[in-house]
Structures are given as C-alpha cells and as structure tokens.
Amino acid sequence: MRESIEDINYKEVIEYSLDPLIVHSHLKIIYVNGAAEKFFRASREEVIGASPLDIFKDTSKPAITKRISGAYSKPAEVIEETIYRMDGTSVEVELYCHPVKIGDTIAIQTYVKDISERKQQENVNYEMNMQINELSAQVVPLLEGIAILPLLGVIDHDRAKQLLELVPVNVKEHGINRLIIDSSGVYKFDNLVIDSLLTINNVLNLIGVKCIITGVRPQLSVEAVKIGINLKNITTFSNVKDALNYLGVNNLK
Numbered sequence: 001m002r003e004s005i006e007d008i009n010y011k012e013v014i015e016y017s018l019d020p021l022i023v024h025s026h027l028k029i030i031y032v033n034g035a036a037e038k039f040f041r042a043s044r045e046e047v048i049g050a051s052p053l054d055i056f057k058d059t060s061k062p063a064i065t066k067r068i069s070g071a072y073s074k075p076a077e078v079i080e081e082t083i084y085r086m087d088g089t090s091v092e093v094e095l096y097c098h099p100v101k102i103g104d105t106i107a108i109q110t111y112v113k114d115i116s117e118r119k120q121q122e123n124v125n126y127e128m129n130m131q132i133n134e135l136s137a138q139v140v141p142l143l144e145g146i147a148i149l150p151l152l153g154v155i156d157h158d159r160a161k162q163l164l165e166l167v168p169v170n171v172k173e174h175g176i177n178r179l180i181i182d183s184s185g186v187y188k189f190d191n192l193v194i195d196s197l198l199t200i201n202n203v204l205n206l207i208g209v210k211c212i213i214t215g216v217r218p219q220l221s222v223e224a225v226k227i228g229i230n231l232k233n234i235t236t237f238s239n240v241k242d243a244l245n246y247l248g249v250n251n252l253k
Contacts, residue, residue: 024052025107042086055083071097092119139170147176152185160196184215212243
C-alpha cells in the first residue's frame with residue numbers, strides 16, 4: 001500500500017488540534033475547530049457566518065482588515081492583539097494566519113494562541129523590576145556627607161538612564177559629598193555597565209561629589225582595557241569596608 005500525504009484528511013487534522021483554529025474567506029468565518037469553540041465560549045453555529053473582524057477592538061479593525069487582505073497571497077507575521085470572546089470577555093492572544101485552498105476558493109486559516117497568562121507575568125515582572133530599579137537608584141546615607149549606592153541585578157539601557165537621572169538628584173537632596181557605588185550586586189559586567197559607572201562618576205565629580213566604586217571584579221578592568229577606557233582616575237576598592245577605611249570610617253555601627 002502506497003501512502004501519500006495527499007490522502008491525509010485535512011479537516012480531521014485541524015479538528016484534533018489543541019490550538020483554536022478559524023478558517024474564513026471574504027470576511028466570513030466558514031469553519032472553527034473544537035478548540036476554538038471552547039476558546040470563544042460559543043458553539044460553531046454561533047460563530048460560523050460571522051465576520052472575523054467582530055472579535056477585534058474597533059481601533060484595531062483597519063489594520064486587521066489590511067492584514068487579512070495580504071494573507072490571501074502569503075502568510076502574515078505573528079502579532080499580539082486583544083480580542084473578545086462571544087461572552088464579551090477580552091483576552092490577549094498571538095495571531096498567525098496563512099492562505100489555504102479549499103476547492104477553488106482561497107481562504108485564510110488563523111491560529112489563535114492565548115497569551116494572557118504570559119502577559120500577566122510579564123507585567124508582574126516589569127513592575128517588580130521597576131520597583132527594584134527605583135530602590136537601587138536610592139542612595140543610602142551612612143554618615144554626614146557619606147552615602148552608599150548599592151547597584152543590584154542587571155543594568156540595561158533603561159536602567160542606566162534611570163540611574164543617571166535619579167542619582168545626582170538623590171545625592172543633592174541628602175547633602176552627599178562622598179558616594180560609594182557598590183557594584184558587587186551587578187549580575188553581569190559589560191560595556192554598558194562600565195560606561196554607566198564612568199558617566200555617573202563624571203557627572204557627580206562635576207557637582208563636587210567624590211565617587212568610590214566598590215565590588216569591582218577583575219572582569220571590569222579587563223573589559224575596560226578592551227574598549228580603551230582608563231580606570232586610573234577612578235578610586236576603586238574590592239569591598240565597601242575598604243572604601244570606608246579609605247574615608248577614615250573604621251568603625252561604623
């Protein structure tokens with residue numbers, strides 16, 4: 001018996017798919033699989049015959065219409081959108097569609113993937129990172145005129161910008177003239193970290209604040225040399241205790 005992929009029952013394949021699938025043509029839904037029925041919380045009879053545009057926000061419909069028109073000739077890129085179920089509840093999804101031929105008719109098959117849990121977790125992570133960034137941009141006064149700035153986690157472009165904006169303000173508010181920047185909590189040292197430390201150091205020097213950088217690992221010096229940065233003019237120590245000793249603070253209680 002000779003087997004051919006052409007003998008595969010296409011409708012059976014998509015019916016058993018765990019992902020919600022919609023087939024539509026000329027802005028009319030002609031088929032949904034079982035997973036789509038569950039996802040949209042409606043029977044096939046309620047969905048088939050409706051316009052695929054009905055599930056989108058009014059503000060998204062012009063772009064979706066254009067996207068559908070282009071998908072008759074080639075697959076469209078994966079996008080994220082907010083859509084509505086038949087009961088009116090909204091959900092964040094990924095959408096992917098491509099052309100499919102049904103007899104002499106060119107239709108579009110759309111895959112719907114629920115990403116609401118992922119988006120919720122991303123939002124939680126974003127809020128946590130914002131809180132951590134704000135806290136780690138706060139200087140901690142130790143003695144009169146002396147404070148420490150603990151850097152934690154990962155420094156990206158947004159974080160570097162935030163540090164440059166907030167640290168000089170915080171230093172001025174607390175009347176700080178000597179600031180220990182402790183980088184021992186930074187996960188990764190790269191060119192951006194080095195540039196951020198140098199920029200903060202230069203800005204604070206201009207307003208009369210002496211910077212001491214602690215927690216400096218050998219990797220920092222190596223990377224600095226690679227990109228041609230001279231660290232000789234920057235006061236560095238391996239830990240905060242040594243920096244405090246340098247400032248004449250031997251017993252901090």
